[in-house]
Amino acid sequence: MSMHTPVLDPVVTAPYGFRSDSGQKTFHNGINFISRSGDTRVFSIARGRVIQDIDQCTPVMSHVQRSPWSGNVVAIEHEIDERRYYALYIHLLSTDIPDNLTVQPGFELGRYAEQSAGMVGPHLHLTILNEQGDVIDPTPLLVKSGIPAHPAVA
Numbered sequence: 001m002s003m004h005t006p007v008l009d010p011v012v013t014a015p016y017g018f019r020s021d022s023g024q025k026t027f028h029n030g031i032n033f034i035s036r037s038g039d040t041r042v043f044s045i046a047r048g049r050v051i052q053d054i055d056q057c058t059p060v061m062s063h064v065q066r067s068p069w070s071g072n073v074v075a076i077e078h079e080i081d082e083r084r085y086y087a088l089y090i091h092l093l094s095t096d097i098p099d100n101l102t103v104q105p106g107f108e109l110g111r112y113a114e115q116s117a118g119m120v121g122p123h124l125h126l127t128i129l130n131e132q133g134d135v136i137d138p139t140p141l142l143v144k145s146g147i148p149a150h151p152a153v154a
């Protein structure tokens, strides 16, 4: 299995799962990454196919948060270990990638936005859905691929 980190020299700043936001328990449906070097480029984690028209992709569309702070989203249908997944790369500056483009691991998808309106700083948010369109915990998939998916210990 050939895979690539979603950013260079990645650091996980927020893991998948429940977290407390100012006393409120909320569910974080993906993993937040930044690059240790400050490089904001975002890369495809695996071979896949770009789904530019996410409104036409039922498994994906219901999970794309349309709030202003989401920025742009690139959706990619990945095949990893002969299973199909949908990855949402969220908080990008732009999404001018051709629909249906086949991409290899490490293909540059764009950059994550350097401005963010949320409480957390600029980052890539990566959500992964299974073939049925259910959000899954990406941690085992990423760790198996050598991609760090746990919070960095300072």
Ligand SMILES: [Zn+2]
Pocket: 014, 028, 030, 031, 032, 124, 125, 126
């Ligand atoms: Zn996030």
